[in-house]
Amino acid sequence: MISRRDFLQASMAASALVGASGFGNWSRLAAQQALTQDQLLQFDTFGNVSLIHVTDIHAQLKPIYFREPEVNIGVGEVNGKVPHVTGADFRRLYGIEDGSPNHYALTYNDFSALGKTYGKMGGLDRVATVINAIRADRPDAILLDGGDTWHGSYTCYHTQGQDMVNVMNALKPDAMTFHWEFTLGSERVNELVSGLPFDSLAQNIFDAEWDEPAELFKPYKFFERGGAKVAVIGQAFPYMPIANPGWMFPEYAFGIRDENMQAMVDEVRGMGADVVVVLSHNGFDVDRHMASLVSGIDVILSGHTHDALPEPVLVGETIIVASGSNGKFVSRVDLDIRDGRMMGFRHKLIPIFSDVIAPDPEVAALIDEQRAPFESTLSEVLGHTDSLLYRRGNFNGTWDDLICDALLTERDADIAMSPGVRWGPSVLPGQAITREDLWNVTSMTYPKAYRTEMSGDFIHTIMEDVADNIFNPNPYYQQGGDMVRMGGLGYRIDISKPQGSRISELTLLKTGEKLDPAKNYVVAGWASVNEGTEGPDIWDVVETHIRNKGTVVVEPNTSVQVVGA
């Protein structure tokens, strides 16, 4: 008799084959310029339950360019494992042909050229088409939103998330979990969550005062599908009050709480769940670690770290699905649930090529309606760029180089700091930079660009602290962002060292001198998590800078030396 474990591995291999052949086909067809919607949606319906996963949309209603990272280093047990594989290595791993649409969608190389060939990705009207097609195959498919939905654009900021709520509601999700949503402030979050026509799930959102589960967020929800009881447990981003301003939502406490996750899995199993799905905003490495510690989870739909993987990762008997960000991808996962167990699965990461997938007219009209009051402001051209502007990568990206340059220039500072967030679409060389583009990489509810003095020693302490939040070998101590971007400062980082000894050779670039630990420097930055931070809004600082430049050129950044990876 085949054990459950063997069965999973067998179906994993089958899934890989389906994935590989699918990928090969797309590549060839793309070479012939014949990519079609039918090919992107092709899927032999399997089993009796379908899950649809979207996550980390960051309020991108319209198609965007989004360059995947070149540098994404894994530490400890995950060194060299996905999602810490990039570029050509990633393509070899999954059998993706160079120059193919999936090369463009999933890796960073030749992004500017391929972006012109294959066009923008995403757009919630295209996502709606894909969801509708899956529902045509399986009318009761469960649509799950992993969060970071109500944050990240001009319109989302000015409507306090209402534009996203309106459009997502039209897609009819079955449940959602959270992260940046909380930066709208707890009052607004409570208001929006209370009005949602679906469930808000998080087993790890607690009342801060009493350390009891918060009433507004249910730990799990049962769905009866295809004769099976499907339990979906929510997991919000664990480190919200640390990575984001806790003073904006002081009533709530978070944390990984894997002991409570185990208790919830046991509880739903006790109530007759045939399959347990976790809708997670942990980040991939935290999910992989949690899967090794908590038993009884069949599927983790993973969000937060913006990884897009063409195949699920298997940990014990748990599959982990990573569905990318900014609306670039939708994951479909079909499950065969029988006799109270997951007997097999079929998976596809569906890339949303916006020129191939037809927009759903109803949702397209709804999106236009949200944007109409802001359209002239959004489309205003601030300047042009000769360089590719992108953000993702562990240490720097050209968008943040530009933002740091704006801080140094406009705020007359020695050193600039820009937060290592992972959201923010790209702009191709030769394109205009619109106000919408700028807000896509700066929009947030704590945008003040501070200017202060810090000692060399304290700057070093901050960098060590942030580096440990990314490169601590224990995933549970990672927060899932990238390294703080430094303007005007060069340094060397040894990933393999412990906190306090990773960062060295701090150099003030404008003089070439080593940073003096005892001396004070003028530092300009933004996105401080402290209440009462003062200064102009970051988007105004950068807009002024872009207007003054006219055309932006960002030279390659060679100021960070990385070793020990």
Next chain:
Amino acid sequence: MEFTRRDTLALGLGAAALTVLPFRVAASADDKIAEFTGGADMKSEGITLTAPEIAENGNTVPITVDAPGAASIMVLATGNPTPGVATFNFGALAGSQSATTRIRLAGTQDVVAIAKFEDGSFARAASTVKVTIGGCGG
């Protein structure tokens, strides 16, 4: 990240204190443990310590200890200037041998809980709680 000048100074001092403290503090925590156990061996089973991996607020970190059948449980914050936090004693009529409290942590450190059982045996659990500047979450 924290950036205001006032907090900057506070953190700078905290970091400086941390670099000095561990040696002296570790010795002090070890003294406390030796005093409690009399140098006896400690098992790793039979006691559960629940603490956050990263503190949301280092000034008030919720922890729970649970050791079925324990007569008493000692909790230590090994990196604090005064590592002793509390010793919970359970009477014969106690319904469970579990306690929850909040503790203040001076910086990233190990929180240690040691249970003493009726038969004179001991069990130990430890958890690293990180106190971080934060910010920059993606």
